[in-house]
Amino acid sequence: MILAMGAPKPRTGLLGDTPRRDYAEKLKLFNTFARPELREAIDALSVPPASRVLDAGCGTGDALGWWRASLPDGAVVVGMDLSAVHATIARGVAAGTPVVQGDLLAPPFADGVFDRVWTINALHHLRDPVAGVRALAKLLRPGGRIAVGQSSLVPDMYFAWDARLEARVNEAVRAYYRDRYGCSESEFTAVRSLVGWLQRAGLRDVGVRTRMIERTHPLAEADERYLLECIFRGTWGERLRNYLRPVDFAELARLCDPGDERYALRRPDFHFLQSLTIAVASG
Numbered sequence: 001m002i003l004a005m006g007a008p009k010p011r012t013g014l015l016g017d018t019p020r021r022d023y024a025e026k027l028k029l030f031n032t033f034a035r036p037e038l039r040e041a042i043d044a045l046s047v048p049p050a051s052r053v054l055d056a057g058c059g060t061g062d063a064l065g066w067w068r069a070s071l072p073d074g075a076v077v078v079g080m081d082l083s084a085v086h087a088t089i090a091r092g093v094a095a096g097t098p099v100v101q102g103d104l105l106a107p108p109f110a111d112g113v114f115d116r117v118w119t120i121n122a123l124h125h126l127r128d129p130v131a132g133v134r135a136l137a138k139l140l141r142p143g144g145r146i147a148v149g150q151s152s153l154v155p156d157m158y159f160a161w162d163a164r165l166e167a168r169v170n171e172a173v174r175a176y177y178r179d180r181y182g183c184s185e186s187e188f189t190a191v192r193s194l195v196g197w198l199q200r201a202g203l204r205d206v207g208v209r210t211r212m213i214e215r216t217h218p219l220a221e222a223d224e225r226y227l228l229e230c231i232f233r234g235t236w237g238e239r240l241r242n243y244l245r246p247v248d249f250a251e252l253a254r255l256c257d258p259g260d261e262r263y264a265l266r267r268p269d270f271h272f273l274q275s276l277t278i279a280v281a282s283g
């Protein structure tokens, strides 16, 4: 589409999201890896019979099938995502489940039609997450509940044997993302205020629980694929070269290379930890 002179450019989200963005492969890898913990979190939320549930920012729709398996009789789940590609994939993954392409800041639903809203790793993509919570809370019926989930509020543990290198790598990733998206440190760290977002949006009965996703050697295939493809190659890799001292970059490259004898995921002492926090509140 050609924009008219002077027309405002479509505003992208804090992390570059637009209706045309596609990182479906990454989402699939994450959901296959974190499936046990995510399913357990869904099963732990009580949902009355005949409820309507919205998965806002549903990505490739993996959770829609888990919701369907968990819901009581007569209840339905609906997906919504900004990305047209993600929404299309979600329709295929969760056949028979309605999935709409839409912006959760201006959701294409009437107010007060959902009993539960579930949104995982999505609100931190917004420039104003509290506005996102408010927009989603308006969709709740009286007595309805919203569950907002976020992984990695505390730093993931990758290298149990080398906290120093891990800290340098984490800082390098933050510096890379600050440069890539032109974000300030405070915009990035705002994600830690999950509970504060719900409070500032005026919601009641805010509760929170953090689960640990924990994996040790020997890893299942889904765990190794997520860590190797999403983290070692997708999040770290060559892009961190200019953000680390050469000696640290060289050490990281060896730990992340399946062809190297020092490959981290083959170490018997490999121990991975990632937090998954879910805050729940009433509308």
Ligand SMILES: C[S@@+](CC[C@H](N)C(=O)[O-])C[C@H]1O[C@@H](n2cnc3c(N)ncnc32)[C@H](O)[C@@H]1O
Pocket: 013, 017, 021, 027, 031, 056, 057, 058, 059, 060, 080, 081, 082, 083, 086, 102, 103, 104, 105, 119, 120, 121, 122, 125, 126
């Ligand atoms: C990190 S992914 C998480 C997807 C999914 N919840 C999951 O756990 O796999 C973030 C998702 O939020 C979507 N998203 C970002 N901004 C959005 C917005 N304003 N409205 C709706 N969806 C949005 C993205 O397209 C992406 O699919």
